[in-house]
Amino acid sequence: MKKTKIGVVGVSGRMGQEIVKVIEANPRCELFYPLHRDEKWDSKKAAKVDVWIDFSSPEALKDVLKRAAEHKTPVVCGTTGFSKKEKDLLSQYAKKIPVLWSSNMSLGVAVLNEALKSLSAISHFDFQIEELHHNRKKDKPSGTAITLQENLEKAVQKKLPEPVAIRGGGIFGVHKIYSMSDEEVLVFEHTALNRTVFAKGAVQAAEWLVKQKPGLYQIRDVLFGKNKA
Numbered sequence: 001m002k003k004t005k006i007g008v009v010g011v012s013g014r015m016g017q018e019i020v021k022v023i024e025a026n027p028r029c030e031l032f033y034p035l036h037r038d039e040k041w042d043s044k045k046a047a048k049v050d051v052w053i054d055f056s057s058p059e060a061l062k063d064v065l066k067r068a069a070e071h072k073t074p075v076v077c078g079t080t081g082f083s084k085k086e087k088d089l090l091s092q093y094a095k096k097i098p099v100l101w102s103s104n105m106s107l108g109v110a111v112l113n114e115a116l117k118s119l120s121a122i123s124h125f126d127f128q129i130e131e132l133h134h135n136r137k138k139d140k141p142s143g144t145a146i147t148l149q150e151n152l153e154k155a156v157q158k159k160l161p162e163p164v165a166i167r168g169g170g171i172f173g174v175h176k177i178y179s180m181s182d183e184e185v186l187v188f189e190h191t192a193l194n195r196t197v198f199a200k201g202a203v204q205a206a207e208w209l210v211k212q213k214p215g216l217y218q219i220r221d222v223l224f225g226k227n228k229a
């Protein structure tokens with residue numbers, strides 16, 4: 001069996017280390033190019049990479065996409081804190097290579113985003129998203145909360161109050177969506193129990209992405225197929 005050769009950007013980071021463990025435990029994958037910050041770029045080695053996984057920082061994105069596009073290599077990116085500039089870059093490069101970006105690579109959050117569509121039936125309720133993360137997290141609110149908010153606003157067709165962000169301790173990630181009327185409160189809640197959940201999602205996405213055509217994908221497409229409900 002030919003193993004999927006994976007390159008990892010931000011390999012010494014918290015997520016990078018977790019991704020290494022998940023790749024090493026997966027018999028179908030090989031950690032082929034762990035790339036450290038400021039390491040000399042080896043284009044010959046990069047040509048042999050089947051797919052890149054990048055969990056680093058918004059500043060790294062341009063180089064990651066440019067280098068991957070040189071060899072038409074797909075990119076799975078989980079970095080958050082992106083502005084319009086980085087989102088435009090993702091769309092631009094997705095014309096040349098398969099690019100999968102998700103603010104949360106867990107399968108549970110992918111399903112949660114789909115479940116938000118059902119809230120259109122109670123769009124007259126009040127809604128509030130709340131998220132909790134560890135005290136080292138750089139972006140606030142989390143990328144996941146922003147994606148949930150975008151999908152929720154689409155479902156209920158109205159502008160909603162900003163997500164409430166709480167930072168403290170070692171929390172990997174909790175997201176809650178409150179739907180509130182005078183008579184009842186409905187809460188959708190997702191809790192990440194460890195960082196492995198994001199790493200496993202990213203590696204599953206990478207194995208899926210190598211078989212796709214150029215385009216911009218999300219983790220939901222791995223589960224539900226592109227543009228399918």
Ligand SMILES: NC(=O)c1ccc[n+]([C@@H]2O[C@H](COP(=O)([O-])OP(=O)(O)OC[C@H]3O[C@@H](n4cnc5c(N)ncnc54)[C@H](OP(=O)(O)O)[C@@H]3O)[C@@H](O)[C@H]2O)c1
Binds near residue numbers: 038055081104105
């Ligand atoms: N989508 C998801 O499911 C998900 C889940 C968790 C986290 N995240 C996101 O993933 C990103 C990384 O999180 P983390 O907790 O792993 O952070 P982290 O521990 O700070 O790791 C970031 C890594 O990226 C490297 N890096 C930063 N800027 C770089 C640049 N310009 N060029 C090359 N390498 C660079 C860092 O290198 P140094 O070690 O040299 O600083 C470090 O190795 C964040 O945006 C976070 O929000 C996403």
